[in-house]
Structures are given as C-alpha cells and as structure tokens.
Amino acid sequence: MTYQEGTIDSAFAALADPTRRAVFEAVIAEAQPVGMLASNFTVSRPAISQHLKVLSDAGLVDRQRVGTRNIYFARREGLQALRDYLNGFWDQALASYETGLDKWLKENKA
Amino acid sequence: MTYQEGTIDSAFAALADPTRRAVFEAVIAEAQPVGMLASNFTVSRPAISQHLKVLSDAGLVDRQRVGTRNIYFARREGLQALRDYLNGFWDQALASYETGLDKWLKENKA
C-alpha cells in the first residue's frame, strides 16, 4: 500500500463533518486567514480554528503566518492520498464481478 | 454538481470509522453473509449488523436474502460518487496554483 493507514483514517474522519468539509472546500477555493473563513460560517471563530487543526493534522491543509494572521491553504498531497485509496478500491470493485454476489451464490449451492 | 450532498455526507461519515471501513473492505473483497463477516472481527455480530446498515444507508453496500442469510455486496455507484467528489476537488486544487498562498500574498501587500 502506498498510503499510511493513519493518514487515511484521519482524512476520512476530518471530511466526515459537514461543517469541516465546507471549511476545507473554502480553503481549496482560496487561501484565507482564519477570520475571513470564520466570517462565512455561523459557528464561532474558535470552532473554525479547531476544525482547521483537525484538517491540518490530517494533512489536508497547511498554514503560514503573515503578521498576526494565519493563512491556511490546501495541501494537494492530502487529497492525493484519499484519491489513491479510493482508486485502489475502485480497481478491486471492477475486478470483483467475480467476487460479488454471483460468486457467492455459485460457491454455496444456493 | 453531479452528486447528492446527502450521499457524500453519509459516505464520508460511514468510512470515517476504522472498523466500519474494514467491514466495507471485506465486503468489497468478497460478498459475504453477516455471520461470516462477523467471524473476522473482534466486535459482536450486532455491531457488524449496525455497521452494515450505515454502509447500506450510505449507498456503499447492498444485500440479498438467501434463505436465512443476508449476503452483503459492494455497490460500485457508492464508490463512484466519492471518487467524483474528490476528483472535482483535485481539479480545483490543480487549478489553484493561483488561488493558493501566493495569490493571497500578492493581493494583500504582504
């Protein structure tokens, strides 16, 4: 496997929350400081900060300080890991025409 | 957008739990009845049943009754929706060389 299990775990968990996924989408659309992000959501700024930490720990975003501001931006490698993971399943799912229901029925006299 | 938000939501949430993702992987590898799945996990059979319900509601698996058995198998459409979603982001992330950190720095005299 080319990915780290821990990374995939945290990436899925990070994107599972709708609010946090929306934050991620906003960061992908445009690199932004925390306050600018928070102004587009109904939840408080600390909540956004916490979401950004989760996304950061999952390797999906990174940041750079500029004065007192923290500019968050997307990490392509994070998305890539998820894509690779799902593509692997996709290949297997395509191949599993013969590991699917039909195969089970055939092998179990049903 | 070609996908349903609700579907993506539930799919990410479904795959966020490590145990449930392992169940999903097992179902992808081979269609199986519930008991056979449960025998490969340390958690109880009802727990597996509940995980399968979540996966089913997320459109990632489906089932077919054979006698008293319920054979679960993977739904390719479920995986496809996730792939499409991530690929959309990927395209955007590739294009965002100019919506990334550099752009923000440029536009904000920093």
Next chain:
DNA sequence: ACTTACGGTAAGGTATGACTTACCAAGAAG
C-alpha cells in the same frame, strides 16, 4: 506605551456514536 486585531487553547456542556447484552422474527432441518 497603549490599544486594537488576530487567532490559538482551555474548560465545560451536550449531543452523537460505537459497543454491549437481550430479545425476537423467519427460514431450514430433523
């Protein structure tokens, strides 16, 4: 220096989620 802007972290409340055991319905088998 003082004040304001920005944002990370702590503490705590509340909801959700994953798991357990107990129970029940339905089909297969004797």
Next chain:
DNA sequence: CTTCTTGGTAAGTCATACCTTACCGTAAGT
C-alpha cells in the same frame, strides 16, 4: 411441530466530537 441457525432491532452504557465562552500571547497601528 419442534429445534437450530441466521440476523435485525431495542435498550442502555460509555467515550468521543462539536460547540460555546473565557482567556491568553503576539504583532500592528496610533
């Protein structure tokens, strides 16, 4: 018809997740 197998569901426990307010440190502006 009775018995065993299979598996879905209910009820309850316990941990985790998300949010809030309060607080603090740091940099910028006047």
